[in-house]
Amino acid sequence: MNKSLAALALFLVAAHQGQAVAASSVELIVKGLITPSACTPTLSANGIVDHGKLSAKDLNQGTPTDLPAVTLQMNVNCDAQTLFGLNGNDNRASSAIVATGYGLGLIDNTQKIGTYHLELVNPVADNVAVIPLESNNGGQTWSAIDGEYWYSGNLAGFGGVSGGLYVPVPIQDLTTDLAVMTQIAPAQDLNLSNEVSLDGSATIEVKYL
Structure with missing residues (x-):
């Protein structure tokens, strides 16, 4: 959340040999917004998706292997109706085999697990x-993602259509299912001679709009 409180202007004045000389100036503006209400996100199962033990021989050799989808419940509770979005920050971004997805970590620091x-x-x-929405420009414009993936790094919102455009709405209490679809890279691309831990990690952050 932006925390700046005021605008600040800087002006420079120079003097030469006792004569005042007007110098060029530039204005610096610091902007922000402090919201009177706060929102808290929570996930069921403590936010943990555990696929258990997988046998390397059950993985596809030349194509990715899709694991069963797991659904968590996500709640966002605010002190009052608040206009907000959700940022999905991938803590393993460099390991994703699909740019719009979330990574599962690396084997030997080089092989992307999935x-x-x-x-x-x-x-x-x-x-x-409400309709799940997504913005790839920080909330300037929105599109519907009902039945589609929420891409890593994009802002999610919830709302409807107003004036022919998708827009988020102020919300106090939000409940939504969060489906997690996991995909393992082709086995031929991985060193599976030792146990490999799936190491996905993402931070879902409330962003006030």
Whole structure:
């Protein structure tokens, strides 16, 4: 959340041999917004998706292997109705085998284990069904992602259509399913002679709009 409180202007004045000389000046403006309400996101199962033990021989050799989808419930509770979005920050971004997905870590610091995708399903805001939205420009414009992946690095929002455009709406209590679809890289591209841990990690952050 931006925390700046005021605008600041800097002016420079120079003097030469006792005569005042007006110098060029430039204005610096510091902007921001302090919201009176706060929002807290939570995930069921402590945000952990555990696929258990997988046998290397069950993985596809030449194509990625899709694991069963797992669904968590995500809630965002605010002190009052608040206009917000959600940022999905991939803590393993360099290891994703698909640029729009989230990474699962590396083997030997070089081999990408795989990718997982997120999908926002059946969101309900203050007891009313809403449309999951996505913005790839920081919230300037939005598109619907109902039935589609929420891409890594993009901002998610929840709302509807106003004036022919998709827009997020202020929300106090949001509930949505978060479907997690995991995909392991082709086995031929991985060193599976030892146990390999799936190491996906992402931070879902509330961004006030």
